[in-house]
Amino acid sequence: MAEQPTALTVTQLVAQLRRAVESSLGQVWIKGEITSFKAYGSGHWYFTLRDAESAIRCVMWKTYTTRVGSLPADGTGVYALGNPTVWEERGELRLQIQVLLPTSGIGLQQLARERVRAALEKDGLLDPARKRLLPEFPRAIAVVTSPDGAALRDIITVTRRRWPSVRLLVVPAKVQGEEAPAALVRALGIVNRLPQADLCIIGRGGGAREDLIAFDDEAVCRAVAALRVPSISAVGHETDISLTDLVADLRAATPSAAVERAVPDQEDCRRHLGSLAARLAHGLERRTGLVSARLARSGDRIQVAMARRIEAPRARLDRVAGQLEALSPLRVLARGYSVARTADGRVARRRSDLPAGTSFHLRVSDGDVAARAE
Amino acid sequence: MSHESKPPAPDSLSTDLRRLEEIVRQLESDDTDLDRALGLFEEGVARLRAARDRLAEAEARVQKVLEDASGQLTVTDFEE
Numbered sequence: 001m002a003e004q005p006t007a008l009t010v011t012q013l014v015a016q017l018r019r020a021v022e023s024s025l026g027q028v029w030i031k032g033e034i035t036s037f038k039a040y041g042s043g044h045w046y047f048t049l050r051d052a053e054s055a056i057r058c059v060m061w062k063t064y065t066t067r068v069g070s071l072p073a074d075g076t077g078v079y080a081l082g083n084p085t086v087w088e089e090r091g092e093l094r095l096q097i098q099v100l101l102p103t104s105g106i107g108l109q110q111l112a113r114e115r116v117r118a119a120l121e122k123d124g125l126l127d128p129a130r131k132r133l134l135p136e137f138p139r140a141i142a143v144v145t146s147p148d149g150a151a152l153r154d155i156i157t158v159t160r161r162r163w164p165s166v167r168l169l170v171v172p173a174k175v176q177g178e179e180a181p182a183a184l185v186r187a188l189g190i191v192n193r194l195p196q197a198d199l200c201i202i203g204r205g206g207g208a209r210e211d212l213i214a215f216d217d218e219a220v221c222r223a224v225a226a227l228r229v230p231s232i233s234a235v236g237h238e239t240d241i242s243l244t245d246l247v248a249d250l251r252a253a254t255p256s257a258a259v260e261r262a263v264p265d266q267e268d269c270r271r272h273l274g275s276l277a278a279r280l281a282h283g284l285e286r287r288t289g290l291v292s293a294r295l296a297r298s299g300d301r302i303q304v305a306m307a308r309r310i311e312a313p314r315a316r317l318d319r320v321a322g323q324l325e326a327l328s329p330l331r332v333l334a335r336g337y338s339v340a341r342t343a344d345g346r347v348a349r350r351r352s353d354l355p356a357g358t359s360f361h362l363r364v365s366d367g368d369v370a371a372r373a374e
Numbered sequence: 375m376s377h378e379s380k381p382p383a384p385d386s387l388s389t390d391l392r393r394l395e396e397i398v399r400q401l402e403s404d405d406t407d408l409d410r411a412l413g414l415f416e417e418g419v420a421r422l423r424a425a426r427d428r429l430a431e432a433e434a435r436v437q438k439v440l441e442d443a444s445g446q447l448t449v450t451d452f453e454e
Contacts, residue, residue, distance in 0.1 A: 168435070170452050171438075276395065279402065280401065280419070284401055284411060
């Protein structure tokens, strides 16, 4: 039989069909009912989606099935997000599913949420590169939340404990119910008109999933993205992730955790200042040669004090600062020490620096005295 | 009731800490002459005191921001 150069191999044909199918539709939402559901040990799921007239075989890879809460029963109405392809080994049409949501109540909510997320993603609002750094020591934090919720109480308590020198500017807003999204958007707009604010926390305490949906609202998410200052989103409990969490510069698991990320801990800061104080004292001691053995011993005491865990870091810091003042060269001079400098300004440390007949300057507490070595 | 429109200044604590770290590094290095070391030390002590004062600032003020019908913002103390 003569070769027919125009004939495609099966592989070529199927590959072309696959390309045609994949490029024709891309990712789509499909509404249907699950039948012939089979979950394999590998974690992959195989099932058919059907409606009154048609059916299509579907596959959902393990990567995606692990995100679905429970195994869907046959007959479950679902919204599925997937892309059609051709399974080349068998030349069969397949729908590869990435998201599966039941059409019952909560499923509709999730569908709405997925749509908002896709819209935000499309506009680049979920891009990690957008995330801004939080200020190191904020002076005023705008807090968008309910004025009488547990979240605000927690935020106030933790702020006072960790970093009492910051100001909280509460911008009250309803955080649940139909009016909540508009109220949150309005409050976020007010934050942008508070020039003294340098950080914004938006959030609420835990609640039922449907109590948190204002934080999945598209307008609210866009208002968070439009904040002039860096933002922390803290909605509900640790396991709740709202869309505002994805848009904000930082997500905190709870309102208390938001404060822990927003402000440093004053005790840490005092400890750090204490160690800088000790290094300052030792640095000077090494550089000058002015500091006597007695002062060096007090320097050692500083170090010992540093090494110990201190109950009252404030008192310790005061003590260190007091010792530092005692170490100040001018105080040392005031106690009757003086510094001799040669004509070219070098400090005279040894007899050989000042041979007989040399003129030099003597620095005393209130000024310089001209002197000569005998 | 107060009305504020000053933009936040960069926090002095941040500046003081950076500068203190720099001063300590310079004092710990071997190429600082005495005059300079004395100056650095004096500045370090002053910055240390400023940082400590900043930490001791008054207890966190909690205020409430409200917008009136004409769009004016008012900041009042928050009643807990």
